[in-house]
Amino acid sequence: MKRAALILVLLIGLLLSWAAKDFPSWGNPQAPASSSPVSSHFIASTGVDTEVPNMVTAVLADYRGFDTMFETVVVFIAGLAVVSILRGGPTRRTRDRKFVVDFEPDLIVTNTVRLIVPVIQIFAFYVLAHGHVSPGGGFQGGVAMGASFILIALSWDLKTALNRFSIDRCFTVAALGIIIYAGIGLLSMVLGGEFLDYAHLSQVLPVSPEMARYHAMLGVEIGVGFTVTAIMFALYASLSTDGRMQDGL
């Protein structure tokens, strides 16, 4: 079995290496991916269309807004599924004391974390809110924010972190993020455009249509950041405790 798998894997490796010979060389500006009309269009006209200097954010939240919205929904559903798979169920009898790890939170660790966590959270907000003009955005800021809560849970215990961000609140916040995202899309639809066509928001915002897209992208990123923050922490909380939400890692 293992030998057959090894042969198969090596065969696939040979085929892929053989195919890689025909790929464009590293960093070739004439490579098909770099010279395709789609990416050239994004590079050339993002600034005119949206006033956002960061093309990645513009493509993520505006040109490919549908994709990002449903990927946020995927993250939300995955978090919901993890919690509901692990919570309850037929064999709750593993809920004995085998997993209980008992320790006192360390003085040095907790005080260091107490100093670091506000910095991490402010940096997360910066990454989220500054994602239009520098590398960053909702996903990155959300992950950094969720990591700060995971850090609290690691250095104290899960209960301390759950006192600050309970699982119920996690899902409220995650759903709120999707509602913000879809709400901005629906609002632009109500105002006469298509779904997620942010330019029509200039009717309610006192800015130009390009600047309206800028601000709507910020709102969308905030929604993504909410969802990702909450789901990252919910994933950690349920996976580290086998769904019991107490006495975990």
Place this chain on the structure above:
Amino acid sequence: MFEDGSILNQLLVERLNYFIYVVLLLIGLWAMIAKNNLIKKLIGMSIFQTAIILFYVSIGVKKGATIPIYLPEHDPHGSNLVTDSNSTELTAHGPQVLEASLVSGYTNPLPHVLMLTAIVVGVATLGLALSVCLRIYRGYGTAEEDELLEKLEREDARNTGGLTRRRPRSRRPNRNKATNNQSKRSASFESSKSQSPKNKNRRPSNSKPKVGSSSGSEPTENNKPKPRRRPRKLSARKPGENKS
């Protein structure tokens, strides 16, 4: 050996990124096919996914190009617009699309966008898969594929004629036997925790380790001599509270 035109030069020098992606992909594929433990299979899937991400990101590289964020002098609404606003031509043509010669100075933003979302969604789906694994482990007492298949077959043989395989409560007594027999490979938590003495050293405090099965119920914790060193403000747990 690495002279120009040879296949090793083409693969390992000019296209090292593709070579690394192939190697990572093979490691992941090997783990998915050959490993017996479900968790290891999942980690293999994660490595596979990392290979794909590396592939996409390395496709986006362009020599002599900067990151896909407009330089201030290229931003149509940035400093360009401010300098133009003094002239009367602004209303005539407005902000200009970047010329083709400048477009080649920016890397391709599309792979970055695709992988940005793929990473986060990959984390979420990996968490989902791990939770299913945990649930399998909780139900069957093992995460090894061959033991799992054996148990499933035994269960099928037991309730032939039954509609579905129901939950495996009845096989609880078998679990320890099965894991002891194969404790070399077994990933079951109980066997490793309750049998190996080195786990006791991993408890960072002087409190009695709560390993083993039944010793946890006695309240030895309340008279432990260690003073509370935790700062009070952020701590929500009192010393004896988690014993409940």
